[in-house]
Amino acid sequence: MLACVLVTGLIVTTPAALADTPPVGLDDAAPFAVLAGSSVTNTGQTAITGDLGVSPGTTVSGFPPGTVSGTIHTNDSTAIAAKADAVSAYNDLADRPVDSTVAPALGGTTKTPGLYTSTNGTFNISGTLTLDAQADPEAVFVFRASTLTGANVSNINLVGGAQEENVFWQITGSVTLGTFCTFRGTVLASGGVTVNSGAAVFGRIFSLNDGVTLQGTGGIPATRVSLPDRPPTTTTLTSSRNPSTPGDSVTFSATVDGGSEPVTPQGDVVFKDGATTIGEDHFDGETPATVTVSDFTAGQHHITAVFLGGITFNGEEPIDFAPSTSNVVVQNVTTSLWSDSATPANQSSDNRAVTLGVKFRSNSSGLIQGIRFHKGPQNTGTHTGGLWTTSGQLLASLTFTGESASGWQEGYFSTPVSIDADTTYIASYHTPSGFWSYTRPYFTTAFTNAPLTALEDGAEGGNGVYTYGASHSFPASTFIASNYWVDVMFTPANSLWSDSATPANQSPDNRAVTLGVKFRSDSSGLIQGIRFHKGPQNTGTHTGGLWTTSGQLLASLTFTGESASGWQEGYFSTPVSINADTTYIASYHTTPGFWSYTRPYFTSARKRGPLTALEDDFQGGNGVYTYGASHSFPTSTFIASNYWVDVMFVSP
Structure with missing residues (x-):
């Protein structure tokens, strides 16, 4: 019995291995479905979808009856370049560290991305090997061994967004694929490769220093070696509310487009915050796949939707769509000094136009998305807001729109403003009608809602600042440590490691x-x-x-x-x-x-x-x-x- 085998493999299939394996470049070898060092021989009905090449050898036989959809290259410049790039890819894989060493029998197992070797140096596939990309269409699988054998009627099943393009078999010796074996991935073998009758290879067969032997069938279906050619898809992601605050319910919606294909792709969509899955839904071709999240912490969350690919029927014709990852939606979850339930003690009877502000700091760097202020029902008219340095430089300004009659109002800068940690800034708003909100005294001590702090009144010249005038201007005066209820919407910066991470x-x-x-x-x-x-x-x-x-x-x-x-x-x-x-x-x-x-x-x-x-x-x-x-x-x-x-x- 013939088996599908893979070379090398030290793989433990841990989450840490996911997406860690770098991509593999085939370059000029990519258009070739079959490439050999010495010869390619065929008997019977075999269909090659892609180019066929030999270098430095020149022997190609059995075509016809075999067919090649692309071009046959026998040691010409194209074959020579392809062979050189295939050797480079082989050497690249040979130099990579092993992630996990597993048993040689791959059938009946599920493997996640990484580089695998076996305990005895060989691989064989009997039954079904499942490769799970865990919702990462770019995830790479590498199997390294001395020999690879695919048993008759063995199968490789791709799930979780795995793609044939990203599966590699780096074999130091020979490869044999059995009768009616369904095999996926690119074989990079130093020795000879035999593909037996009725086998279906979705990928590439490369024998770098030997030959490729193809045993065709007596009719339909033919033995086949086909380059990966799943119709591409495009996944689009939107957010129902961005920016948001901690505790807000935010719904993400994803749709999938199949381009020129006659039907719209259908299948499962996985939603991710960075590398963490936050939900999954089914896209039926019409209604968007959705997930609703209400437990975001303050910060920037990089959200993607991953369509896992799969078969959608056009009548009775199955179309196997490729997976795709959406655009990144940067969900800005802002934090502020005061909660929405915080309310002022008083509403001023002063009807003069005035700019009011607060001095604040953050213990981490990040972005000021905009300004908030609390207003009473008499504080009418057009309000403007701004962010200042303590020296009076206006960093950004905005005009509030869509205000409610009273309560907290929010305005957003056209471009968020980058601020440094442990640096004092002033947030302000201008009211043309007066009647501003206040609590006094308030800043007798600093007020902290981490990572933000409104300064104590005596810390840097007083807090609770104002300046009278018809237009928005730098607020510099203070009075009895008053809080005029001006606030910011802040998104902390991202770092590779948390503050609690420590060296060994x-x-x-x-x-x-x-x-x-x-x-x-x-x-x-x-x-x-x-x-x-x-x-x-x-x-x-x-x-x-x-x-x-x-x-x-x-x-x-x-x-x-x-x-x-x-x-x-x-x-x-x-x-x-x-x-x-x-x-x-x-x-x-x-x-x-x-x-x-x-x-x-x-x-x-x-x-x-x-x-x-x-x-x-x-x-x-x-x-x-x-x-x-x-x-x-x-x-x-x-x-x-x-x-x-x-x-x-x-x-x-």
Whole structure:
């Protein structure tokens, strides 16, 4: 009996492995369904959908009766280039670390993304192997072995958004696929590959140093090797309310489009907050799939909807649609100083036009989405709001619209304003009619609703500020620590690690060094600054920076006001724009050394919210450093170390 086997595999199928395996580039080999080093021989009815190639050999036989939908290349420039890229892909896979080692018998098991080897070096498939992408259509599966055998009538089933394009079998020896075996993925074998009668391969068959033998059938159905060609889909996601506040019910709706196909795709849709599943629903082709969430915490939540793909019938014709991931909806969940139930003690009888404000700080960086204020029924007319520095610079302004007769009113800036942690700002609004709300005295002590604090009256020249005038202007006067009930809507920034995350070790190395981390974001946005974790011996002046992978310094800063140990934060004078799915390096320089570290750490990618610190074997290693007296581009790596460098990121 013949079996489907895979080479190599150290895989434990843990959640940490999900989406950690980098993509595999086939480049010029991608259009080939069959590619061999010495020969491709066929007998009987075999249908090849895609190109067929041989290099450096030149032998191709059995076509006809076999058919090739693409072009046959026998050691021409196209075949030579394809062979070179296939070898590069094989070597790439051979160099990757193993995620899990499993039993050689894959049939009857379910595997999640990662790189697998077997306990005896071989793989075989008898029955059905299920590959579950866990709602990540880009998830990669790699099986490494000395031989791979697919038994007669064996099957590989793809679920959870898994795709043939992302399944790879890296085999150091030979591969045999049995009669009427249904096989999925790209075979990259050093030895020979045999595809027996009636087998259906959805992927590619590459024998890099030997030949491919195809045993066709006597009629219909033919033995087949077909490039992955599922009709693409587009998933679109919307939010019912954005921004929102903690406790609000927010409904996300997803629809799926099949492009030029005659029917609309139908199937399951998984909703995710970053890498965390928050719900699942079925899209029936007409009514959007939905999920409602009411327990969001303050911050930016990067929401996606993943259509898992699958078969939709056009009459009696099945169309197997590909999965797709929607646009990212950045759900801004704002926090404020006061809750909606907070109310002023008084309504002023003063009918003069006036600007009223509050001095506040945040203990974390982030975005001010807009201004709130509480009004009584006599406080009519058009109201404007603004955000100021303590020196009187107006950072942004807005006009309130759609106001209610009384209570809390909200206005949003056209572009949210980036603010630094532990820095005082002033939020204000202007009323042309007066009759403002107030409570006095109020700021006799600071008022905190973490991460926001309204300052105590004597902290920086008094709190509860105002200025009379016909137009919105910088409020500078104070009176008896009054609260004029002006507020902000704030979204905290994202970081790779929480404030409670701590290093395992403090280095005794006392040499000056620049340390860094390679990271990406799922969405475009702004890097507000750099964070790093320090121990008590890591003293002196520290500098930080943000780099491209080519070594271009995008911005730099000097840390000030450091504590003796723990997380330190520094802010760029102007936040730096970064692109989605692009690698950057965040770094800091320490003169005395004694840096924090955990090793090994980046054996897998580390994801938090929209940010991902890259796996060590992706793009030249992670946990980077360079010794030297001044801040410089870090390029060296050692045992996948985490030097606890971080960023503060927001998506405007």
